Structure formats: structure tokens, C-alpha cells
Amino acid sequence: MRSVLLLLRKELLQAVRDRRTVLLTVLFPLVFYPLLFGLMGSMVEREQAQLAELVPRLAVAGESDDPLVRGLVGDPRVVAVHMTERDHALDRLHKGVLEVVLVVRSREERGVLGYDVTLYGDAGEPTGQAALARTREVLQDHFQELVWRRLEDLGVDPLEVEPPFTLRVVDTGGEGAVTRMLLARMLPYFLVLSILSGAMGFGAEITAGEKERGTISTLLSSRLSRTQIVLGKFLAVLAVALASTLVSAVGLFLGIRAFGGEVAGFSPMAALWVLLLLLPLAMALAAVVLIVGSFARTQKEASAYLVPLLMIIVLVGISLMIGAAEPRGVQLVIPLAGPLAAIQRGITGVLTYAEVGWALGSSVLLAGALLAAAVRIFRSERVLFRM
Amino acid sequence: MIPVAVEELKKHFPAKGGSVRAVDGISFTVGSGEIFGLLGPNGAGKTTALRILTGLIAPSSGRATVYGYDVASRPEEVRSRLGFLATETGLYERLSPWETLCFFARIFGLSTREGEQRAEALLRRLGLWPLRKRRVGTLSVGERQKLSFARCLVHDPPLLILDEPTAGLDVFVARTAVDLIGELATAGKTVVLSTHDMHLAERLCRRVAIIHRGKLAAVGGPGELQEELGGEDLAEVFFRAVEREGLSFEDANGVR
Structure with a gap:
């Protein structure tokens, strides 16, 4: 494990020194989201004022x-x-x-x-x-x-004359219900996109990029076993993906505040569900990035292979965001869509323990299987030394 | 214990319509403290043979051992006893020379203190100490090559495997590399290197193995081979050895 941690440390040191990785995982979410939501907020506000008059x-x-x-x-x-x-x-x-x-x-x-x-x-x-x-x-x-x-x-x-009937509407959602609903719709989509945007570039660099630059032979000729190398790289990709996600969440909250919304309705329990469900999802995506990066000959090739995955995530994310699909119960075992829908349900407070079990169990199994596949692929000399 | 022993080593790669024999039944041994050269043109199978010796790829058949450890079944034991320099410098551009050496020292099981001591000694010896904090990406080709040598030596392995150690280097840097290899042999290290540079092989190697199209054409000291096969220099010896074995002079279709 010591060797795995040494490799992890080395990869992370390189990550924080890589301007592109820092820009994509830290600066972009922290600047872009507040700016996007701030602009949207001011535009909506101006339009509402115009319409009111x-x-x-x-x-x-x-x-x-x-x-x-x-x-x-x-x-x-x-x-x-x-x-x-x-x-x-x-x-x-x-x-x-x-x-x-x-x-x-x-x-x-x-x-x-x-x-x-x-x-x-x-x-x-x-x-x-x-x-x-x-x-x-x-x-x-x-x-x-x-x-x-x-x-x-x-x-x-x-x-x-007594009116024939009166009507009174009571909002049972309580304070922050609308924000919570909006957050439930948007947050899973933004978070999963952040996982992938964090994992994609960095993951491709430390796998296909190593092959491209010839540093992979140096690493493979060291005392590290291939399983240790995969684990070290996997943990590094996971760490960068989670850091990107965390920063994006902060950026999103800042953005919502810039929009004029309140995030008071977001309970600690909801935050716990989000974290718990996000971790295996990030693990699975990190493993996919490693598999693709190990197979590809160059970083560019790896990025090209990862585009369809990004498209799938965007499609699933948008379907959930607009409410076109609302998996629940045992349907939460569906890869990607299940955990994302579970996060939505966790935020709105309707997630059951059984549903947590379905979503978490399936995504942990999937992450484990994908990691095992990543190790297997990294051990294959036909893949690693593919011309 | 013999540092390197290779017996009937074969490596086939799948290719369209069959397979390519990159290494085709080669056998040789390398003695302790010897500089042994694998000599052959591009595509002869030298890199493949060295990759097998370092445990990067497995042989299709035959056997190779490093200090008695089978490269296929005990690759980790093998790798702890050797330093491998690939054709590319294989360095991380965003690390400093100091970080590079400390990282590899720790990976090879040295303690932090031992690693730092080894890193300092090597950087000073190779004249890289003043550059220790700079990013590798900002170093010149020569400085990178020196650092690559330092990286191979950081865990003080008894065997060095160098794949084309002077390829792509200018005359000054190549000279430094050659001097360094000589110094290492004098210090008791065993060196196995691959090259297509006949002059380099003639100058450095005590013994050479002439490889062409994956097959071994001749093994021996440059002087011995010259005596046996005739010819003015090692380049001529190479052609005569290939002819004697009845091997074609056509390219080996890019197999290295």
C-alpha cells in the first residue's frame, strides 16, 4: 500500500502543477457557475421587472x-x-x-x-x-x-351576498421547497459532469499520456506491480474527480446565491446521501477513464473515445433534470441513472433506505467490476504496448 | 550468479494473417561487470529482447533469467535488480530532478533518508545539483539524459539495461553518456545495451550479440568476431555474420 500511496502522491503533485487540470477542476467551476447563474439571475430579474410594469x-x-x-x-x-x-x-x-x-x-x-x-x-x-x-x-x-x-x-x-365558495392554497413544501426542487433537478447533472470533466483529462494524461511520452516503460520497469500502478492511478483520478465535484458543488451553491436563491432547504442528511451515492459513481467513472486511457495509444485518442461516454452522461443527466425519466425503487439499480435519481430523491427527502440499498449496491458492484477490468487491461501487454 | 542468461528466447506478436517473430530463438549470457551489446538495425528485435529482460513483456517461449530469477515468473525480483533506460528519456516533466529521484528511490524500497542521500550523490556526480529544483520539462536534452541515468541508478542496481542510450543525442551529450556507461562498468555494474551504432558497440562493449530479423547471427568480442569473420570494422563484421547465417538484408517490417 505504501507504494500505491507514493504513486498517488506523485500523480497528485503533477496534477496540481498542471495548469489545464487546475483550470478545469478548480477555476472553471468556481468562476463559471457563479458567473452563469449570476448572469441568468440578473437577466431574469430585469425581465421580471419589465413584465411587472x-x-x-x-x-x-x-x-x-x-x-x-x-x-x-x-x-x-x-x-x-x-x-x-x-x-x-x-x-x-x-x-x-x-x-x-x-x-x-x-x-x-x-x-x-x-x-x-x-x-x-x-x-x-x-x-x-x-x-x-x-x-x-x-x-x-x-x-x-x-x-x-x-x-x-x-x-x-x-x-x-356570501361568495358561493372560497379557495386557499397552502404550500406544504415549507421554506426553500422551490430551491430544493431546483437543486434536486440540477445538482446530480452538474456533479456527474464535474466528475467526468475532472477525471477525463487527467485520467487520459496519466494513462495514454504516459504511453505517448514513453514514461510508462520507466514506471513498469520499477518494482511496482501492475495492480499497484492501476490502484495508484485510480486513486489519483478519483481524488481529482472528487475534488472537481466538490469545487463544482461550491461553485453551484455560490451560483444559486448569485441567482438570488437560498440553499437553506438543503439538509445535512441530503448532503450525506449525495456524498454516499456519488462516491461509487465517481469510482466507476474513474475506472472507465483508466480502461479507456490504458487502451488508447495517445491522449487525443483517449479523449475521442471518452466523448460518447460524455454524451451518454449528458443525455441521462438532462432526462433526469427535465423530469423525462424518474426511476424509483428497484429501478435505481440502473447504472448511472439510478444513483443520480437517488441523489435527486435524497435532496427532496423522499429517498427510502431500500432505494439507497439498490442504488448504492449496484454502483459499488459496478465500480468494483470496472476496477477489476482496468487491472486486467493494464496487465495485458497487447493493450499496453499496442502499436 | 550469472547476471543475465537467455535460452532459446522467442517472442511472437499477432499480426494480420499470422504473427511476426520479433525475437526468434536467441541465446546468450552476460557475465558480471561486462558491457554487453545487442547490435542490429532498427527492427532487429533488440528492444523486444530488452523488454523481455526487464519483465515488461512475457516471452512466447524460451527462458530468460536475471541473477537466477525467471523474468516471466518473478518480474518484481528481476526489476529490483536492474535499472532500465528506455529509448525515450521517460521522465515526468512536471517533477523536479530531486523529486524524480526521490520518488523512484522510494518506489524501489529505499527509506526517505536513503533516497535523499542517493539522489544528492547522483545529482552532484552528474553535475545536476544546481538544477535539482527546476522542472524536468525545462531541462536540455543532455541534462534529461543524465537525469535518466541517475534515475536508473538511484536504487543502486547491479545490472543496467539501456535501450539505444545515445540515440537522438548530439555528439556532446552522446559523449557524456558513453563516458558514464564506461564509468559504471568500471564501478562493477553489468550493462546490457542495445544499439545500431557499430562504433559505439566497438568502443564500449566487451562482447556483442549481432541480431537481425529476430535471430542471433553471432556472439563474441568485437575483436574475436573480426578475427573469425574478417572485415575492417564491426559494421563489416555485422554484414558478414548476417550473410553467414543466410539471413535476408530486408527490413524486418518495423519490428524493434
Whole structure:
């Protein structure tokens, strides 16, 4: 074990002296994440402020002497114009001159009290969405007023009428629930990406890079056995990957704060689950990087072979982030997706001990199998001295 | 105990449509304190033979021992008794010469104190002491070659295996390397080196093995071989030996 630790120390010494490794594992997450989230935060904030002050421009199509039409056109909360032609109004909407078109039809001609109102607007665009919401609020007030007037016409005091029902929504998520949900969605994806970005470059350098530079013969001709060499390198890749992950987590939290969020909802128990589930995952990825690096003839070749793995991780990560896949229970044995989903469930506080067992057990087994494969491959002279 | 004994050693590599015989039944022994040269062109199988001797690769058949230890079954015992210098300098560019030597000393089982003492002695002897804290990546080719020698010697092995120790070096650096190899032999080390440089072999080696296309064409002292086969120098001896064995002069398809 002493020799393994000596090799580990040597590899780590080289890692901290490698600008690229330091840049990718430390500086990038610490600078990029806060910057990314800070920028996103300020952009969202600015947009929200603009939308909050939005005075929707709308056209009201209907009878010009109708009280609702007149009320809307005169309402100071909107910039409303009256148009008789619906199609003309819609044309203006499509051209972006207006945000909303209201088509008001009174039921009076049918001998019935009330209105049928149709709202036209672009809900797929933030301004259109906000304008529609604001118009709906304004309309609500006008409808309320019309109801009151109708009640008064019927000789009823509106203030004495008990509303037919009331609605109250209670958020049971407690303080920080939204942040926790966002964190649960994003954190596993960012963490697993950090593991790989930390392990990829460094792992390729200390395996394929050693072959490329010819230092591998020096190491192989030392007293170290091949198993010791693999273990030393494995621990070094794991250490760099975990350091990269830890720094990324710090960067992510700083980013969330820069975004204006709070991470108070992230419990120590959730942190423990994240760490526990992340370790075998990092071990498995470190072993994969070693296998690929040992097989490749050059660092460039190793990086090329690792790109598909990165793509798989991005795909799995995004599927989990957007909620397209939500494995649970025994499904958590699925490699990669299982532990990541378990981390999500751990953060939101719904992870069960059985699920920890499934996710942890399968990823520990996988990591062990991959490490054994890495040792086997490193022992093969056909692979190690591949021309 | 004989430092190196090789008997009917063979190494085949799989290739398209069959296999390439990189080493094809060679036998020789190397005595204590001897400088023994494996002489042959590029692709003759010299590097493969040396890699087998260092335990980096296993022989397909035959046997090689280093101080009585079989290289295939006891590679760790073998490696603790030898220092190997590959064709490349094989140094870590982000370590300093001091860190390099201390690391390899510890890997070979020396204590921290012993390792530091050996590192200091070697760096001073090779004139690298003032450069001990610089990164290896900033050293010149000659300084790196000296450091590579120091790295081979740090655990004080009785046997040195040097693969093309002067290849790619300029005339000054090559001279330093040659002098150093001579000094090591004088100090009692056994040296097995590979080279395609006939002059180097003539100057340094007490005995040489002429290898071509994986086969052994002749073994003996340069003078003895010259007497036996005729020829003005070792280069001529090489051609005559290859001819005598009926070997083709065609390249060995890149097998080293």
C-alpha cells in the first residue's frame, strides 16, 4: 500500500502543477457557475421587472357602445383601442403592434344576460404571456363590476351576498421547497459532469499520456506491480474527480446565491446521501477513464473515445433534470441513472433506505467490476504496448 | 550468479494473417561487470529482447533469467535488480530532478533518508545539483539524459539495461553518456545495451550479440568476431555474420 500511496502522491503533485487540470477542476467551476447563474439571475430579474410594469396594448372588438367595451377602452391599466373588425385586429396582433385582442360578444341579442369573451395573444412568448395575464386580471375586475351592477339592479346589496365558495392554497413544501426542487433537478447533472470533466483529462494524461511520452516503460520497469500502478492511478483520478465535484458543488451553491436563491432547504442528511451515492459513481467513472486511457495509444485518442461516454452522461443527466425519466425503487439499480435519481430523491427527502440499498449496491458492484477490468487491461501487454 | 542468461528466447506478436517473430530463438549470457551489446538495425528485435529482460513483456517461449530469477515468473525480483533506460528519456516533466529521484528511490524500497542521500550523490556526480529544483520539462536534452541515468541508478542496481542510450543525442551529450556507461562498468555494474551504432558497440562493449530479423547471427568480442569473420570494422563484421547465417538484408517490417 505504501507504494500505491507514493504513486498517488506523485500523480497528485503533477496534477496540481498542471495548469489545464487546475483550470478545469478548480477555476472553471468556481468562476463559471457563479458567473452563469449570476448572469441568468440578473437577466431574469430585469425581465421580471419589465413584465411587472407592462401596460398591455390591446384591441377590443365589439359594439362601441357596449358598457364592457367602453369600460375596457377607458381603463388606465391597459392601452386599449376599439376596433370593429376582428380580422384587422388580429392582423395587428401578428405584426406585433398589439399584445392582446379581445373579442366581446354580448348575449343580450339572445335575450340572455352576460358576455362571451375571446382573448387572443401569444402565450409562447413572455411579453404575450404577461399581457394575457394582466388583461385577464383587468377583465376579472370588469366582470366583477358587471355582476355587482346586475345584483344592484335586482335590488340585492352585493356586500351582503356570501361568495358561493372560497379557495386557499397552502404550500406544504415549507421554506426553500422551490430551491430544493431546483437543486434536486440540477445538482446530480452538474456533479456527474464535474466528475467526468475532472477525471477525463487527467485520467487520459496519466494513462495514454504516459504511453505517448514513453514514461510508462520507466514506471513498469520499477518494482511496482501492475495492480499497484492501476490502484495508484485510480486513486489519483478519483481524488481529482472528487475534488472537481466538490469545487463544482461550491461553485453551484455560490451560483444559486448569485441567482438570488437560498440553499437553506438543503439538509445535512441530503448532503450525506449525495456524498454516499456519488462516491461509487465517481469510482466507476474513474475506472472507465483508466480502461479507456490504458487502451488508447495517445491522449487525443483517449479523449475521442471518452466523448460518447460524455454524451451518454449528458443525455441521462438532462432526462433526469427535465423530469423525462424518474426511476424509483428497484429501478435505481440502473447504472448511472439510478444513483443520480437517488441523489435527486435524497435532496427532496423522499429517498427510502431500500432505494439507497439498490442504488448504492449496484454502483459499488459496478465500480468494483470496472476496477477489476482496468487491472486486467493494464496487465495485458497487447493493450499496453499496442502499436 | 550469472547476471543475465537467455535460452532459446522467442517472442511472437499477432499480426494480420499470422504473427511476426520479433525475437526468434536467441541465446546468450552476460557475465558480471561486462558491457554487453545487442547490435542490429532498427527492427532487429533488440528492444523486444530488452523488454523481455526487464519483465515488461512475457516471452512466447524460451527462458530468460536475471541473477537466477525467471523474468516471466518473478518480474518484481528481476526489476529490483536492474535499472532500465528506455529509448525515450521517460521522465515526468512536471517533477523536479530531486523529486524524480526521490520518488523512484522510494518506489524501489529505499527509506526517505536513503533516497535523499542517493539522489544528492547522483545529482552532484552528474553535475545536476544546481538544477535539482527546476522542472524536468525545462531541462536540455543532455541534462534529461543524465537525469535518466541517475534515475536508473538511484536504487543502486547491479545490472543496467539501456535501450539505444545515445540515440537522438548530439555528439556532446552522446559523449557524456558513453563516458558514464564506461564509468559504471568500471564501478562493477553489468550493462546490457542495445544499439545500431557499430562504433559505439566497438568502443564500449566487451562482447556483442549481432541480431537481425529476430535471430542471433553471432556472439563474441568485437575483436574475436573480426578475427573469425574478417572485415575492417564491426559494421563489416555485422554484414558478414548476417550473410553467414543466410539471413535476408530486408527490413524486418518495423519490428524493434
